[in-house]
Amino acid sequence: MSRTTQSATATSLATNSIFRIPPYYYLHVLDQNSNVTRVEVGPMTFIRQDNEKVIVGPEKMIVVPPRNYCIIENPVVRNKEGKPVMDKHGQAKLRHADQEIRLTQDPFPLYPGEVLKQVVTQLKVVQANTALRLRAVLDFDDDTGKKVAGDEWLFEGPGTYIPKKEVVVEETIRATVIKPNQAIKLRARKETTDRDGTVRVTGEEWLVKKVGAYLPGAYEEVVDTVDTYVLTDKVALSLRATRTFTDKNGVTRRTGEEWLVKMEDTEAHIPDVYEEVVGVVKITTLTNRQYCVIMDPAGADGKPQLGQKKLVKGEKSFFLLPGESLEKGIQNVYVLGEDEGLILKASEAFKDTDANVDRQPGDRWMSRGPIEYVPPVEVEVVTRRKALPLDENEGIYVRDVKTGKVRAISGATYMLTQDEELFSKELPPAVDDLLAESKDPLADRSDRSKPAATGAKRDKTKLVTFRVPHNAAVQIYDYKQKKARVIFGPELVMLDPDEQFTQLSLSGGKPKKPNVIKSLVLLLGPDFCTDIITIETSDHARLQLQLSYNWHFELNKDDEKEGPKIFSVPDFVGDACKAIASRIRGAVAGVQFDDFHKNSAKIIRASVFGLDEKGKVKGRFFFPANNLVVTSIDIQSVEPVDQRTRDALQKSVQLAIEITTNSQEAAARHEAERLEQKAKGALERQKIMDEAEAEKSRKDLLELQASSSAVESTGQAKAEALSRAEAARIEGEAAVEQARLKSQAAKIEAESELERLTAARTAELKYLGEQNELEITKAKELSSIETNKFKNMVDSIGAETLASIATAGPDMQVKLLEALGLQSTLITDGNSPINLFNTAHGLLGSIEAAPIKSE
Numbered sequence: 001m002s003r004t005t006q007s008a009t010a011t012s013l014a015t016n017s018i019f020r021i022p023p024y025y026y027l028h029v030l031d032q033n034s035n036v037t038r039v040e041v042g043p044m045t046f047i048r049q050d051n052e053k054v055i056v057g058p059e060k061m062i063v064v065p066p067r068n069y070c071i072i073e074n075p076v077v078r079n080k081e082g083k084p085v086m087d088k089h090g091q092a093k094l095r096h097a098d099q100e101i102r103l104t105q106d107p108f109p110l111y112p113g114e115v116l117k118q119v120v121t122q123l124k125v126v127q128a129n130t131a132l133r134l135r136a137v138l139d140f141d142d143d144t145g146k147k148v149a150g151d152e153w154l155f156e157g158p159g160t161y162i163p164k165k166e167v168v169v170e171e172t173i174r175a176t177v178i179k180p181n182q183a184i185k186l187r188a189r190k191e192t193t194d195r196d197g198t199v200r201v202t203g204e205e206w207l208v209k210k211v212g213a214y215l216p217g218a219y220e221e222v223v224d225t226v227d228t229y230v231l232t233d234k235v236a237l238s239l240r241a242t243r244t245f246t247d248k249n250g251v252t253r254r255t256g257e258e259w260l261v262k263m264e265d266t267e268a269h270i271p272d273v274y275e276e277v278v279g280v281v282k283i284t285t286l287t288n289r290q291y292c293v294i295m296d297p298a299g300a301d302g303k304p305q306l307g308q309k310k311l312v313k314g315e316k317s318f319f320l321l322p323g324e325s326l327e328k329g330i331q332n333v334y335v336l337g338e339d340e341g342l343i344l345k346a347s348e349a350f351k352d353t354d355a356n357v358d359r360q361p362g363d364r365w366m367s368r369g370p371i372e373y374v375p376p377v378e379v380e381v382v383t384r385r386k387a388l389p390l391d392e393n394e395g396i397y398v399r400d401v402k403t404g405k406v407r408a409i410s411g412a413t414y415m416l417t418q419d420e421e422l423f424s425k426e427l428p429p430a431v432d433d434l435l436a437e438s439k440d441p442l443a444d445r446s447d448r449s450k451p452a453a454t455g456a457k458r459d460k461t462k463l464v465t466f467r468v469p470h471n472a473a474v475q476i477y478d479y480k481q482k483k484a485r486v487i488f489g490p491e492l493v494m495l496d497p498d499e500q501f502t503q504l505s506l507s508g509g510k511p512k513k514p515n516v517i518k519s520l521v522l523l524l525g526p527d528f529c530t531d532i533i534t535i536e537t538s539d540h541a542r543l544q545l546q547l548s549y550n551w552h553f554e555l556n557k558d559d560e561k562e563g564p565k566i567f568s569v570p571d572f573v574g575d576a577c578k579a580i581a582s583r584i585r586g587a588v589a590g591v592q593f594d595d596f597h598k599n600s601a602k603i604i605r606a607s608v609f610g611l612d613e614k615g616k617v618k619g620r621f622f623f624p625a626n627n628l629v630v631t632s633i634d635i636q637s638v639e640p641v642d643q644r645t646r647d648a649l650q651k652s653v654q655l656a657i658e659i660t661t662n663s664q665e666a667a668a669r670h671e672a673e674r675l676e677q678k679a680k681g682a683l684e685r686q687k688i689m690d691e692a693e694a695e696k697s698r699k700d701l702l703e704l705q706a707s708s709s710a711v712e713s714t715g716q717a718k719a720e721a722l723s724r725a726e727a728a729r730i731e732g733e734a735a736v737e738q739a740r741l742k743s744q745a746a747k748i749e750a751e752s753e754l755e756r757l758t759a760a761r762t763a764e765l766k767y768l769g770e771q772n773e774l775e776i777t778k779a780k781e782l783s784s785i786e787t788n789k790f791k792n793m794v795d796s797i798g799a800e801t802l803a804s805i806a807t808a809g810p811d812m813q814v815k816l817l818e819a820l821g822l823q824s825t826l827i828t829d830g831n832s833p834i835n836l837f838n839t840a841h842g843l844l845g846s847i848e849a850a851p852i853k854s855e
């Protein structure tokens with residue numbers, strides 16, 4: 001209600017004089033003269049006097065239904081009859097600072113000074129397995145006796161709790177359900193007696209294992225719910241005492257003591273309040289091929305023997321007692337074959353019964369197979385050895401750990417002893433890289449590319465082997481004996497522990513650069529190398545030459561002194577190329593460019609090989625330091641270094657080409673003129689011969705004319721006769737010659753036509769023959785295919801099937817006739833006449849032919 005409403009109500013109460021009070025309502029009226037407040041209860045009509053003032057009301061009386069209650073603070077004092085007691089002023093007496101709990105009753109008003117501290121509230125119903133923990137705030141007496149302020153007790157259900165002013169409800173407690181194989185741990189908050197009648201002191205803890213609902217007492221509190229540990233033949237429980245106590249078996253346990261609870265003791269165990277579960281211990285099972293070593297084993301009194309060890313062999317199952325542990329877990333028995341062994345070491349002095357030897361601490365020995373070995377607790381297995389099968393080309397490095405001596409073993413199956421170990425032979429990284437390369441020193445000698453890293457590293461304990469190719473040599477130096485040996489290929493090199501390869505670092509490239517070629521192999525040749533050098537002539541023309549040298553080593557492989565000699569020059573390629581280039585530069589320095597250009601090959605060879613007594617160029621250049629021989633020089637190219645010299649040389653070459661071209665043109669022109677003169681002479685000679693023939697013919701003509709004149713002189717008739725005769729003779733000879741020429745021409749034409757026809761007929765016959773052969777081949781192949789096809793069909797169908805197919809029709813007809821009972825039948829359409837005579841004759845003929853055939 002707001003202040004405005006309250007002020008309005010107060011004004012209304014002060015101004016109204018008549019108050020109609022309904023039933024079960026009441027007013028508080030203040031007499032301002034005597035300053036006493038009284039209660040007016042309805043139903044009634046109250047007329048307010050001038051000296052009176054209505055303070056409260058009309059207000060509804062307080063109604064407490066069944067199973068409800070309310071709390072009145074400063075209640076009115078009542079007499080034995082239950083009526084309010086008034087003081088001498090007519091004011092109702094109150095029990096100040098007191099409370100009164102009122103249950104179900106008739107509606108009642110609140111007297112002046114009474115306060116409704118707690119409204120009407122339903123009584124609390126306590127269910128089964130539930131209780132209210134009550135605490136007394138005032139001393140009072142009840143049915144159970146006298147209660148002192150501070151006492152606590154339980155109101156257990158089922159029931160309805162009726163509150164009292166001297167008691168307060170602390171909390172509602174619910175029963176804890178204890179399942180099978182379960183317990184609850186309780187703690188006493190103060191001295192009390194539990195439900196079994198046992199006196200408990202403050203802080204004491206105990207277990208309740210009875211199955212069902214348990215309601216803790218007023219001074220009991222539930223600490224924890226404890227589950228049962230189910231034990232089997234494979235599981236045990238490790239416990240530790242948190243304080244000295246006596247367990248359920250009557251054994252006194254000291255603080256910190258540990259013990260095992262097994263299935264033999266109990267199938268299910270609930271840890272006591274003073275028992276701490278260390279853990280669940282699983283059974284340790286050993287087969288007949290296993291063993292274990294127990295550290296700090298428990299003695300006869302159950303206490304661990306610190307520092308002791310115990311060997312347990314299978315077949316066995318056991319639990320590790322508290323404080324015990326396995327040294328290396330469960331271990332398998334060492335089963336050694338014929339090629340295996342164990343390196344053993346004594347950790348303390350003991351008597352070796354297997355070898356009947358007294359072992360001292362630190363002794364090492366080997367136990368060889370075939371055996372089954374279980375090491376005693378005084379023996380430590382250092383390592384397991386296996387024999388290494390080694391071929392003739394395989395080996396290992398072995399070092400004696402006592403003397404430090406290293407030796408190589410190959411070609412036999414070997415097992416390291418207790419005083420030996422594998423030795424790692426270190427090689428320079430460059431040598432390792434060369435050994436790891438898969439290049440052939442001879443076939444891949446011109447390949448300068450680096451191989452990709454394979455990731456596989458050399459086993460340093462294995463014998464270092466290297467295959468020396470044919471016509472090559474490898475030098476190996478023994479640093480212990482300070483002696484070198486040279487091995488010529490083809491051969492397999494195996495390094496001793498103190499030996500190292502001699503690495504070659506040769507010049508390579510064009511022009512030659514040092515340390516380009518890395519190799520372990522020295523090729524003996526014949527081989528070649530190419531170099532580019534720069535020379536300068538006497539007229540200061542700089543030229544660049546590309547030369548190729550053929551070389552080889554001359555040595556006697558049977559002579560041990562000549563072998564190391566070829567390795568005496570570390571870089572024989574660079575040394576030889578420098579020596580040859582020096583000689584060539586010295587020789588060319590005194591020669592003009594034109595002379596060198598014309599005689600370059602002779603000058604270079606003479607400068608390198610030298611001249612003999614006859615002035616001829618020698619055939620070889622020998623290096624005595626390492627027996628290297630250069631046999632020939634090939635001048636591959638000559639190029640000027642200077643641009644002007646190059647231009648001049650190009651012009652000179654062009655001029656030489658022009659001169660050669662001009663000389664060839666002049667020679668051709670001269671030859672043409674010679675041929676022309678020869679043709680003209682032949683023509684003139686022919687003309688002279690023709691003129692001589694003409695003169696001869698003219699002479700004959702003149703003779704004929706003379707003869708003709710003689711004839712004319714002798715007589716015209718004779719002349720005419722002779723002339724006719726001569727004319728006839730000449731015509732006849734001309735006709736004969738003409739006929740001969742025509743016949744010759746016809747013969748030539750006929751022969752040429754015959755040759756042409758013969759060639760054409762031959763070609764046609766050849767074409768037809770080949771075509772016929774192709775047709776024949778085709779026909780043969782087709783017939784073969786058809787034959788095979790038919791044969792395959794016949795084979796697939798079968799002879800019996802074909803016979804059945806062939807006789808199927810007649811057989812069916814015969815069967816039909818037999819089924820109809822007919823011996824023969826004739827079927828016709830009625831239109832075609834049938835010659836029965838021929839039919840009969842045919843039947844008779846077949847009958848007659850049958851005996852003849854049978855005869």
